Amino acid sequence: MANEKTLVSARAAPNHSVGPVAWLRGNLFNGPISSVFTLLAIWALIAGLTPVFEWAFINADWLGETREACDSGGACWVFINARFEQFIYGFYPDELHWRVNLTFALLAGLLAWLAIPRLPAKRWAAVLTLIVFPVVAFVLLHGGIFGLQLVPTYKWGGLMLTLVLAVVGIVGALPIGIMLALGRRSKMPIIKSVCVIFIEFWRGVPLITVLFMASVMLPLFVPTEVNLDKLVRALIGITLFQSAYIAEVVRGGLQAIPRGQSEAAAALGLGYWKRTGLIVLPQALKMMIPGIVNTFIALFKDTSLVLIIGLFDLLAIVQASLADPDWLGYAIEGYVFAALVFWIFCFSMSRYSQHLERKLHTGH
Amino acid sequence: MARPSTPPPGRQKPPFWRDPAKRALFFQAVLLLAVFGSIGAIVSNTLNNMQAMGISTGFGFLDDRAGFGIIQSLIDYSPASSYGRTFVVGLLNTLLVSALGVIAATILGFVIGIARLSPNWLLARLASAYIETFRNIPLLLQIFFWYFAVLRALPSPRDSISLGEAVFLNVRGLVMPEPLAQPGLVWTLVALVVAIVASIVLIRWNRKRQDATGERVPAGWISLGLIAGLPLLVFLISGRPLTWAMPELQGFNFKGGMTIIPEFTALWLALSIYTAAFIAEIVRSGIQAISHGQTEAARALSLSNGFTLRLVVIPQAMRVIIPPLTSQYLNLIKNSSLATAIGYPDLVAVFAGTTLNQTGQAVEVIMMTMAVYLTISLLVSMFMNWFNAHVALVER
Numbered sequence: 025m026a027n028e029k030t031l032v033s034a035r036a037a038p039n040h041s042v043g044p045v046a047w048l049r050g051n052l053f054n055g056p057i058s059s060v061f062t063l064l065a066i067w068a069l070i071a072g073l074t075p076v077f078e079w080a081f082i083n084a085d086w087l088g089e090t091r092e093a094c095d096s097g098g099a100c101w102v103f104i105n106a107r108f109e110q111f112i113y114g115f116y117p118d119e120l121h122w123r124v125n126l127t128f129a130l131l132a133g134l135l136a137w138l139a140i141p142r143l144p145a146k147r148w149a150a151v152l153t154l155i156v157f158p159v160v161a162f163v164l165l166h167g168g169i170f171g172l173q174l175v176p177t178y179k180w181g182g183l184m185l186t187l188v189l190a191v192v193g194i195v196g197a198l199p200i201g202i203m204l205a206l207g208r209r210s211k212m213p214i215i216k217s218v219c220v221i222f223i224e225f226w227r228g229v230p231l232i233t234v235l236f237m238a239s240v241m242l243p244l245f246v247p248t249e250v251n252l253d254k255l256v257r258a259l260i261g262i263t264l265f266q267s268a269y270i271a272e273v274v275r276g277g278l279q280a281i282p283r284g285q286s287e288a289a290a291a292l293g294l295g296y297w298k299r300t301g302l303i304v305l306p307q308a309l310k311m312m313i314p315g316i317v318n319t320f321i322a323l324f325k326d327t328s329l330v331l332i333i334g335l336f337d338l339l340a341i342v343q344a345s346l347a348d349p350d351w352l353g354y355a356i357e358g359y360v361f362a363a364l365v366f367w368i369f370c371f372s373m374s375r376y377s378q379h380l381e382r383k384l385h386t387g388h
Numbered sequence: 389m390a391r392p393s394t395p396p397p398g399r400q401k402p403p404f405w406r407d408p409a410k411r412a413l414f415f416q417a418v419l420l421l422a423v424f425g426s427i428g429a430i431v432s433n434t435l436n437n438m439q440a441m442g443i444s445t446g447f448g449f450l451d452d453r454a455g456f457g458i459i460q461s462l463i464d465y466s467p468a469s470s471y472g473r474t475f476v477v478g479l480l481n482t483l484l485v486s487a488l489g490v491i492a493a494t495i496l497g498f499v500i501g502i503a504r505l506s507p508n509w510l511l512a513r514l515a516s517a518y519i520e521t522f523r524n525i526p527l528l529l530q531i532f533f534w535y536f537a538v539l540r541a542l543p544s545p546r547d548s549i550s551l552g553e554a555v556f557l558n559v560r561g562l563v564m565p566e567p568l569a570q571p572g573l574v575w576t577l578v579a580l581v582v583a584i585v586a587s588i589v590l591i592r593w594n595r596k597r598q599d600a601t602g603e604r605v606p607a608g609w610i611s612l613g614l615i616a617g618l619p620l621l622v623f624l625i626s627g628r629p630l631t632w633a634m635p636e637l638q639g640f641n642f643k644g645g646m647t648i649i650p651e652f653t654a655l656w657l658a659l660s661i662y663t664a665a666f667i668a669e670i671v672r673s674g675i676q677a678i679s680h681g682q683t684e685a686a687r688a689l690s691l692s693n694g695f696t697l698r699l700v701v702i703p704q705a706m707r708v709i710i711p712p713l714t715s716q717y718l719n720l721i722k723n724s725s726l727a728t729a730i731g732y733p734d735l736v737a738v739f740a741g742t743t744l745n746q747t748g749q750a751v752e753v754i755m756m757t758m759a760v761y762l763t764i765s766l767l768v769s770m771f772m773n774w775f776n777a778h779v780a781l782v783e784r
Contacts (some may be wrong), residue, residue: 038551051507051508051509051510052508052509052510054507058507058508061506061508061510061511062508062510062511065510065514066510069514078772102493143636161410174454174479181453194512211412212412212415212416213416214416214419214420215416215419218423225762227765228761228762228765228766229722229758229761229762230722230723230725230761231722231735232725232726232728232736232740233736233740233757233758233761235591235726236736236744236754236757237754239752239756240744240750240754240757241434241750241751243437244434244437244751245430245433245434245752247433247436248436248437248440274692320473321524324525325525325526326526328526328528328529329528329726331528331729332728332729339526339528339529339532343489343532346536348648355536355537355541356533356537359533359536359537361528362529363395363529363533366525366526367521369525370523370525371520373526374524
């Protein structure tokens with residue numbers, strides 16, 4: 025047939041709507057104001073980052089043992105190299121570092137078990153992490169039994185102490201926080217008001233005053249015979265403080281569970297504890313994980329405050345080694361290293377929590 | 389076949405431990421006993437311990453002579469002043485750095501939060517790099533960085549960095565000319581108050597007129613001109629009753645002028661930058677919470693970009709923004725207590741630090757310090773609740 029209908033073959037999109045030029049125009053030079061901002065930002069980036077890059081990488085010294093190795097005018101990473109062991113383990117004896125490594129390897133393994141969805145028996149993992157692991161970790165780190173050499177807590181320090189403070193703080197605060205949140209939702213007026221007062225008190229005061237209280241007032245509170253270790257006192261303060269924040273996260277999770285769940289369980293004849301433990305909490309806990317991770321990030325950053333009461337966490341040990349006469353004048357290097365360590369931990373945890381939030385947001 | 393009707397079983401009274409009301413009473417009594425028991429044990433232990441250590445109790449120490457100096461004080465203070473006065477000085481310093489921090493963090497946070505949503509790819513990326521960097525580094529580390537690595541590394545007073553021969557930056561702080569009020573200055577202040585009152589009246593009149601007739605005058609610009617212009621006019625007419633005390637280098641330090649101490653600058657910078665990262669995220673999520681239809685409807689009514697933002701998006705976003713913003717403000721106030729780590733004389737540093745060390749009265753001092761923060765927290769949340777109710781959606 026003569027008038028056979030033929031389709032016009034598809035043409036490529038015009039140049040101004042696809043390709044790198046179009047992307048530039050749409051995202052960077054979209055109108056005069058946007059263009060000015062872009063140019064300003066590019067100029068600021070080049071002007072600001074070039075010297076930083078030169079300082080940190082090009083002119084930096086990496087290898088060596090003493091400050092004599094740092095002569096090229098850039099960053100002196102030799103300082104970090106020389107002090108690295110101390111920044112990580114504090115004053116923990118060199119030959120016993122394997123105990124710290126083993127403890128944190130165990131923790132990492134357990135957390136991976138909990139976090140990777142495909143692995144089975146989460147319930148056992150949770151029990152191991154929350155109940156068995158703290159005991160094992162204490163025995164490994166502190167020693168004194170099973171033929172392990174005793175390492176007193178004043179020798180603990182660096183990143184290891186930071187992690188101990190944060191992990192103990194959160195693990196200790198979880199059960200207290202859950203009880204407080206349940207108490208706050210209770211219908212019994214006295215239980216409710218005691219919980220509300222407790223939570224609002226700790227949320228209303230800064231962590232520093234809590235640490236001050238733990239270090240100067242706690243020894244007065246207990247009978248003279250009881251001698252509380254400085255680390256234990258700090259841990260008590262941090263745990264109480266943190267439990268109030270956890271309680272608010274748990275309360276948020278509990279509120280998200282419809283009443284019908286609890287009512288249906290009551291109709292089946294379950295009592296309060298069975299209703300809470302078997303029906304409400306398992307559903308609520310799942311929703312609370314992002315909130316708990318966020319609380320943990322805040323706590324992880326806040327552990328740096330213990331330097332004020334004389335414990336040597338990562339920041340405190342960096343700060344102390346800046347005053348070492350052999351390494352005067354390398355403050356920026358020390359702070360950059362500490363900041364990087366904190367940042368890696370906090371950033372990856374916040375990414376994980378955002379990922380969970382997206383996963384749990386099962387749509388409406 | 390009808391079921392044989394059995395008489396309903398006689399309601400046996402449950403044993404008393406199965407009665408929910410009695411059980412509730414029992415649990416609450418146990419809790420009360422436990423709470424009061426532990427408080428009692430703590431009080432008796434504390435009294436025993438303090439007696440054994442020879443520490444006196446009570447608030448009598450507040451009238452004693454403090455005997456130490458404070459590097460920054462908003463009120464008259466000397467080592468001869470009492471411990472009570474150190475408390476007030478510390479409290480005022482805490483409030484000063486918190487108030488200035490809240491203002492700076494709010495401005496910076498809003499700018500970055502809005503930049504984060506900019507259609508400009510580079511700007512949005514820079515804003516999110518700022519947020520991710522600063523909120524994931526501990527505040528104390530940031531304070532240390534600004535104080536020890538930046539401000540303490542500045543040159544000595546003799547080699548100060550000079551800005552226009554009037555402002556000097558050195559290791560002891562930022563030295564500036566100090567304004568000295570002369571007798572006639574009070575009229576300028578009166579003019580300022582008059583201008584502010586007139587602006588408020590003008591804006592209200594303008595709003596009423598717009599509601600009635602639909603016409604409006606640019607009240608915002610007129611008010612701005614009024615507030616800036618009228619005091620300036622009065623200031624010039626009354627013969628410029630303000631002199632400046634210029635700082636001068638004498639020996640090893642500056643005399644005259646006023647000095648912003650580096651401890652304050654470091655704390656203020658770190659608090660503002662850190663909190664701004666959190667506020668930016670709050671602002672972003674607040675603006676994103678407003679459904680796109682709102683903006684589209686405003687555009688359909690041919691409102692300009694500025695009006696859409698000012699009249700449609702921001703008033704609605706504020707409802708989402710205010711509650712988390714309040715808790716950021718409270719965090720900032722509580723975080724200002726980190727001052728003690730670099731020696732800025734805030735409440736915790738001078739009172740829970742120096743005063744406690746000198747008197748040894750830990751219980752009273754810590755309790756007073758905690759009470760201050762609790763009161764501030766309560767007052768701020770009460771104000772914010774009131775404000776929140778003011779802007780809340782009125783359900784019809």
